[in-house]
Amino acid sequence: MKKKLYLLFGLMALLFLNACGGSNKKADEQKDLNVIRYQLESNPPELDPNLSTDTVSGIVTGAIFEGLTRLNKNNQIIPGVAEKWENDGLTWTFYLRKDAKWHNGDNVVADDFVNAWERVLNPNSAAQYAYIMYSIKNAKEYNEDLIKDFSKVGIKKIDDYTIKVELNEPVAYFPSLVSFYTFYPQNSKFHKEQLDNYGTSDKALIGNGPFELKEWAFESKVILEKAKNYWNNEVIKIDRIEMPIILDRTTAYNVYKNDEIDIIVMPDEFVDNHKDSEELVAYEDASIWYLSLNQDLKWLKNKKVRQAIAYAINREDLVNEVKNGSGNVATSYVPNSIHGYEKFFREEYPQSNYFEAYNPEKAKKLFEEGLKELKMTREDIGTVSLLVTSSDVGVKEGQFYQEQLNKNLGLQIQLEPVTFQIRLQRSQRKDFQMILAGWGPDYDDPMTFLDMWMSTSSYAQEIAFSNKEYDKLILAAKASNDNKFRMDTMAKAEALLMNEMPIVPTFFRKKFTLVKPHVKGVVRRALSPDPDFYYAEIIK
């Protein structure tokens, strides 16, 4: 019996030693290194930037890769691997710098971009974001397998350091578009060796960005280190980024309070504790949140009724009380952080021109007028279902709209919290009356918000919205190379949208993060890479 006990203890001791990773050396080594500890909210599902679609993967790939262009501290486009570019009508030519290197020392060459983009568009890759390249000549046809010969697609290597891209239509924001991770290059030699394994582990990925992937411990953490042969590495001040995967926001908050981590996503509930603290960093994530109205329903076909809903919601209360400050009032569709012609779109075309953020009397009046025009009563409308995602946030916001629409319009709203999957399904099947929905940008231009409401788009079809004038304006903007004209036209389209009100915008979302005071210069933005550690430094 004694022998068995000793055996058991021995086994346990072995197991403990195995579990204890022995990471106590780290503390001493790290004293001289500039280290940032950043919370990842989930395990990155895909570290191949050409195939990935989620923001967590974007955090890592944004640091370990670099595209033709990148964003500076002020979110303006600056040279990345491409040191300059030219635009001639529908053609864009990118000239690559000669000193850009992969982390294994290879030079970054034109083939690396051309091959990566071909892989994105290759139907066998099933790349979910391939559509973002559809402005390129024949890209859509190649992706849909209607064209089998890639040489027909408007992506050409002119020489090892020159790439020429031909578009279908003018895209004024093309340099901004190619900064997105779907357009990142691949080390062609390395990819040929890896094939389907590419991006599935830290051994199967080589980047060309300011940081390199040191370790990807699945479901546990990601570790990045400053890349020795990044072409601009003298300006990078951070030596190491440790990214533990912490799923639970409250746990992350407690870890932060225990000084074990430097940057976390702040749970809304604790924001009040830090309202005046310099550690609280808030930024708009350029997403718009709105009520989607199903215009197949008789009562929602009336414009005055839809406008009434818009006026009946107290957006200040929503943003300050319900969302605890994690939002900005929206009486328009394009968020504040999207660029316009020279400044931000919202600065150049103020949303105050569209409608008031709250006017209960006007709401009541419009609603009564609308009902009269429809020859309907409130009883005819019956109980209205509002579909929300079954998260705390979704339910909380839903309850607010429920209360507002009941108080100001006398509508009986029934809240239906469902999972994200079910919400999408019901939306696609048009099995809904009102949905709480949101939309974020694919690139830094108002078009990514506005073209989804063209009558040809499935989003507009789901809510049965179709407006010929709107379509005309959007197509005109798409066809023009004159950026001022584009912005003016898109503003006109947005104004029309805010008048027709097929969807009711309510707020632009803000994200709250906590950042330890000794960490400075981490750029937060709506588009990838977010966060951006390029300009970060540690103040000792």
Add this chain to the structure above:
Amino acid sequence: MLKFIFKKITMGILTLWAIATLTFFLLHSLPGDPFASEKKIPPVIKARLMEKYNLDKPLVYQYGLYIKDLFLHQDLGISMKVRGRSVNDMIKSNFPRSFILGLTSIIIAIIVGIPLGIIAGLHRGKFLDSLSMIVAVLGISVPSFIFGGILQWIVLFIKFKTDVSILPIAGWGTFPHIIMPSIALSIFSIAVIARMMRASMIEVLAQDYIRTARAKGLNNFQIIVKHGIRNAIMPVITYLGPLFAAVTTGSFVIETVFSIPGLGRYFSQSILDNDYTVTLGVVVFYACLLIAMMILVDLAYGLIDPRIRRGAKNE
């Protein structure tokens, strides 16, 4: 004996098959698929994705493929959410952490629960008994994550007052990381073991052979320890098998609260992601574990209790 083992294992495999089948069809009846997203995927691309993961084939065909891989190759497939991640590898790297967490919490539960139960049993009806049982009831009824939260709060409070972090709040990798989560996880087991031990002690102490020992003139210590505890501990030890399995497979809340990269945390996430292969793989693995534990316990019972062995021989 061999016939006994063979029968148990065959039943186990059949049970496993039934669980795998039921779970497979239940999962596929859930709405949605692994690729649902707000941004519409062009139908051509969606079709390719579904093809890659065999989701476009008839359900029965997919089921056949799955069962074949499972029983012939013990291959649980590839994750549908994390490209290229083999479910077998995922379990291999994450389960040991849940295992150590579970094991540590059971050890704590034994060290605390058994003496607690003995004391309660010996002082039946008196103050110590009531006290022990109040602790036990609290342990069973209060969810483990509340204890976890309390422990974290204590550490943060100390940090706030003294600016010293005595323990890491979350994470995994060193011995200090194990302390709080295993304590929080052990509370339920402490309560269960204590109650079992108490009941067992009371039953044993009422037996005839205890009266004989007293009549023989043995002192109290010898009666309680040599005869009382040794016999009373039997049912508790055999219960440890299923208890360990239950604790190890049910640790996902603690794993989330303490950010431990164990199997439980990954499992609950996979359900939300509609990651069929991971969910199914973990269910099958857990089922295997539980079935194995139960077979071992049946065997152990037979070995430890001579009465059962003799009974089997007589058959």
